[in-house]
């Protein structure tokens with residue numbers, strides 16, 4: 369993995385200590401999945417025993433039976449690792465012990481079932497690295513310490529010395545095997561989780577042919593109060609990739625009192641707008657009814673004649689309107705809000721003989737918020753200019769008056785009508801990615817000069833864990 373320059377970072381995610389503590393509550397379920405998923409190889413060995421000759425033994429089909437985890441703690445070690453300490457994992461293993469001993473003239477072969485009760489402390493220092501442009505977990509720093517390990521041989525009719533011999537022999541080899549297997553399993557599950565999050569994130573940010581490349585641009589950062597990952601955020605549209613390399617992130621832009629922070633460079637949103645435009649998503653057809661709803665609150669006296677001409681002189685079902693972007697809307701993020709510059713054409717066909725066409729350039733500051741699982745957009749003080757008016761309406765207004773009418777209607781009713789439809793389209797898009805299943809607490813969407821910060825707290829995403837465990841097992 370060669371870290372690309374941080375200029376290529378379009379999206380930064382910061383998971384703070386409070387989030388890690390919430391996620392830690394559920395670590396035990398992930399670790400339990402790791403233990404359950406572990407398969408234990410057969411253990412064979414031999415040992416020369418005085419007066420018995422050589423004793424050979426084998427432990428076969430070792431299965432973990434019940435497993436319980438008392439508690440786990442998580443600690444972030446600056447520029448090092450995420451330390452997870454799990455106390456008192458009590459697990460019992462069942463299996464079959466085959467053993468044989470004797471000299472050249474007599475051989476004894478036996479097999480009995482055994483059960484092992486163990487209580488283990490586990491410490492995993494997880495380093496975050498990069499594997500093919502994705503976040504990977506390195507949990508090689510993994511320690512098991514056994515509080516106790518009780519071997520229980522079924523049909524305990526063996527003589528005392530025999531039990532003692534095997535208990536030491538087996539517990540030693542078993543500790544080695546358990547450590548090897550459990551730590552290997554944890555590494556497997558940790559990387560499965562990292563891949564799972566990356567896949568879900570890619571899915572979350574994609575819509576048909578439009579996707580966002582979230583390859584990491586740098587090694588993930590571990591600080592005392594947060595984890596942070598840096599991603600390209602490039603637009604991936606059909607086989608087109610829009611990259612840029614002048615978006616500057618700096619760690620001081622984010623804090624660590626909220627659980628999650630997402631930093632979006634303005635280019636990410638700007639290039640997404642380009643893709644939506646190229647994919648013809650930025651067009652809208654309005655029925656006569658919808659047009660009437662939009663214009664009905666216009667009580668301006670001087671507008672009534674043209675409104676009657678458009679809306680009332682014909683049956684509503686004859687009227688239709690088409691609104692489409694002439695160019696990709698431009699996005700500039702400022703503290704006042706996201707400035708959206710767009711040029712739009714409107715064609716209202718009333719009857720075959722009468723229609724109205726005009727183009728409008730608008731610049732609108734848009735603030736966004738998310739409440740009750742709905743995205744809300746708040747447009748304010750739009751700049752509107754009207755041009756290329758072509759009308760076959762029979763009204764007593766001159767061209768300048770018609771322009772004035774259109775200017776007022778667009779800024780007071782038209783923009784709001786577009787924004788409402790945009791809100792519901794974006795909300796249903798995000799809900800199609802099951803965002804509504806996440807418990808998002810007091811999300812804030814804050815625009816800054818050239819970037820946007822989304823910060824929030826969350827409740828544990830159980831559905832995500834269930835999805836992951838289904839996939840892991």
Ligand SMILES: CCc1cc(Oc2ccnc(N(Cc3cccc(OC(F)(F)C(F)F)c3)C[C@@H](O)C(F)(F)F)n2)ccc1Cl
Pocket residue numbers: 379381382383503562564565566568569570572582588589595596597599628630832
């Ligand atoms: C959807 C959020 C997001 C994730 C991205 O990619 C990844 C990939 C791997 N890890 C992360 N982490 C951030 C993160 C936090 C919370 C949720 C989340 O994704 C998800 F769980 F919601 C998924 F299902 F979509 C991802 C973790 C990374 O920051 C860290 F902490 F490991 F360093 N992000 C890139 C951009 C965006 Cl907007």
